[in-house]
Amino acid sequence: LKFAVLPGDGIGPEVMEVALDVLKNAGEKFGFALDYEHADIGGIAIDNHGVAFPDSTKTVCENSEAILFGSVGGPKWESLPPKEQPERAALLPIRKAFSLYANVRPGLLYPQLTDASPLKKERIPNGIDIVCIRELTGGIYFGQPKSTTTLENGEEQAIDTMVYKTSEIERIAQVAIDTAKARGGSVCSVDKANVLETSVLWRKVVTEYFAKHAPEIKLSHMYVDNAAMQLARDPNQFDVLFTENMFGDILSDEMGVICGSLGMLASASLGAEQNSLGFPFGLYEPSGGTAPDIAGQGIANPCAQILSAALMLRYSFGENEAAAAIEAAVEKAVTGGIRTGDIAFGLESVGTKEMGAAVLKNL
Amino acid sequence: LKFAVLPGDGIGPEVMEVALDVLKNAGEKFGFALDYEHADIGGIAIDNHGVAFPDSTKTVCENSEAILFGSVGGPKWESLPPKEQPERAALLPIRKAFSLYANVRPGLLYPQLTDASPLKKERIPNGIDIVCIRELTGGIYFGQPKSTTTLENGEEQAIDTMVYKTSEIERIAQVAIDTAKARGGSVCSVDKANVLETSVLWRKVVTEYFAKHAPEIKLSHMYVDNAAMQLARDPNQFDVLFTENMFGDILSDEMGVICGSLGMLASASLGAEQNSLGFPFGLYEPSGGTAPDIAGQGIANPCAQILSAALMLRYSFGENEAAAAIEAAVEKAVTGGIRTGDIAFGLESVGTKEMGAAVLKNL
Numbered sequence A, B: 001l002k003f004a005v006l007p008g009d010g011i012g013p014e015v016m017e018v019a020l021d022v023l024k025n026a027g028e029k030f031g032f033a034l035d036y037e038h039a040d041i042g043g044i045a046i047d048n049h050g051v052a053f054p055d056s057t058k059t060v061c062e063n064s065e066a067i068l069f070g071s072v073g074g075p076k077w078e079s080l081p082p083k084e085q086p087e088r089a090a091l092l093p094i095r096k097a098f099s100l101y102a103n104v105r106p107g108l109l110y111p112q113l114t115d116a117s118p119l120k121k122e123r124i125p126n127g128i129d130i131v132c133i134r135e136l137t138g139g140i141y142f143g144q145p146k147s148t149t150t151l152e153n154g155e156e157q158a159i160d161t162m163v164y165k166t167s168e169i170e171r172i173a174q175v176a177i178d179t180a181k182a183r184g185g186s187v188c189s190v191d192k193a194n195v196l197e198t199s200v201l202w203r204k205v206v207t208e209y210f211a212k213h214a215p216e217i218k219l220s221h222m223y224v225d226n227a228a229m230q231l232a233r234d235p236n237q238f239d240v241l242f243t244e245n246m247f248g249d250i251l252s253d254e255m256g257v258i259c260g261s262l263g264m265l266a267s268a269s270l271g272a273e274q275n276s277l278g279f280p281f282g283l284y285e286p287s288g289g290t291a292p293d294i295a296g297q298g299i300a301n302p303c304a305q306i307l308s309a310a311l312m313l314r315y316s317f318g319e320n321e322a323a324a325a326i327e328a329a330v331e332k333a334v335t336g337g338i339r340t341g342d343i344a345f346g347l348e349s350v351g352t353k354e355m356g357a358a359v360l361k362n363l
């Protein structure tokens, strides 16, 4: 399996090492070999190459079937202007370069970990199990015009443009359908159709596409402000939460925090192009950040990175069994009581490597 | 005090009646007389006049110093297209007509009511006390172009435009400053300056305006996705949460649900124009909806409507003492154990009128 390894900054390299160990072990069990190449991304790339997403890194990615991504950013680069900060300067160009239009974020909280959630236990007695599908290359992120001008009276005026067209909405609707089918679940499409033209189109195209291609999947619609409420009130009323780029940025992070530890949450960003194996090219990364406060101490939770590697096996390599086995091993290790500090809650906490070893033991 | 009374639909009329009683009583105590006129808004206006915000209602508002608003919408009108639904069709035109650019929403949860919040008690041991300031007439709500076209290949493409100019940002920054000063608090300005041009301008103008006009107020900045996380994780890290229209729509509703019962939350939407008394013209409404499931039963919580009336006294009539007295009376009644069903939590629950009577008793 040929993939690019972009560990990035902060805890990225530490948790990546453990994830690669788990992948190697899974390869031995399930009969595949790893063929990966490291490259710089984010802050370290700014330091070494002057840009967050260097051409050399792009080439490594282009020569791969998928990207396993760590996390980027940190205090060292925080004084850069917002648009030059590592996360933004790495992620937006890489999404654009590989047309990574479909962000898939499982919102999973094991029942044994409800202590980690800010929500009352009685709201989530069985943990949380939802998935957020976010459109990732359209909407207000890339729409033109996007500019600032000086008006005649001397004031400045800035403009951003939110744009969606039918085909963009249809291809992400298909991802929502596939996800719901795989879970035997339903889809709630989130928009602001009472205010936005793009949302009126979104709702219409989604409704028609589901009616035509997946009439058996239950589809509902919700306004984004209400969705932000409902997520915090009763997250499990959702199954597949499906939305456009900007709303997905906000709601998927709200979902993440409600699921307790970001150290447990993986994500996949699927591309429009197939890789040479006939699967979608994709980028796989933990939902959390670089956790600069604990970087280098060997105590970061590697589970999100391990679970991201599992998503890579499933989506970009079709290794479904290995993916499921890794996911089960993480669940067994964690629910069995092996915990890094972020999810220990009174239990003795272990380091990054020990957490990885516990996953390996359960694989 | 001359104001327009727009009770609207669902529980609107029931809770409005109680709020007017409280206002009358406060007038007797604090030496002002009420002079109000009722008019139709929302669903009932669609039924009676064919439109959600009729010209006759507009005239009543124009002849007033402020608007006391109930709530609008309900199942009867749910089959209308999103843009014709009562809430949208009433609120957007009325905001535009009276330049209601500043939405002020206290996020208040009494320590005695933490059971009402979905958050664990240990996250909010002293309840919640924050304020959300949302820009209400700019951004992507009204920006042009806002249209749908058919592309050459037959696809449809929709566009919304987010626009902000310096003066729009400065006037709402002043409201954030005034609010922080009145509370002795700090301001967190929320944007997406790593992606949006409007947010880059927002952050720049806010920073400069605070430096010039209120250097003593602590100002911080946060990205909107992070703010959605932080609100659910630890709401009291905020004091004044300050943001643009679309982000404010989402975050203020998330804040609302985290504060437990929407039946307790008031809001003010302040206009650019002064009324004949030299105070801002404004619209005052509960944050919750029409609660069609309990409408007509006399069990709705009138506190949000009463507290909205208090905000009207403060902002549009300068009756600060009366406003504070009403707020204190509501707090005393509720923390003293008089509760409607939405906030009863095992206590015996009372009806709308009894709740109002308890507030009057404490006034």
Ligand SMILES: CC(C)[C@H](C(=O)O)[C@@H](O)C(=O)O
Binding pocket: A087, A088, A091, A092, A249, B194, B195, B225
């Ligand atoms: C860094 C930023 C541009 C990015 C986004 O807004 O998409 C991030 O918040 C994310 O969600 O991956």
Ligand SMILES: CC(C)[C@H](C(=O)O)[C@@H](O)C(=O)O
Binding pocket: A194, A195, A225, B087, B088, B091, B092, B249
């Ligand atoms: C009804 C709708 C247009 C409105 C908004 O989005 O502003 C509502 O959600 C609100 O927050 O008052």
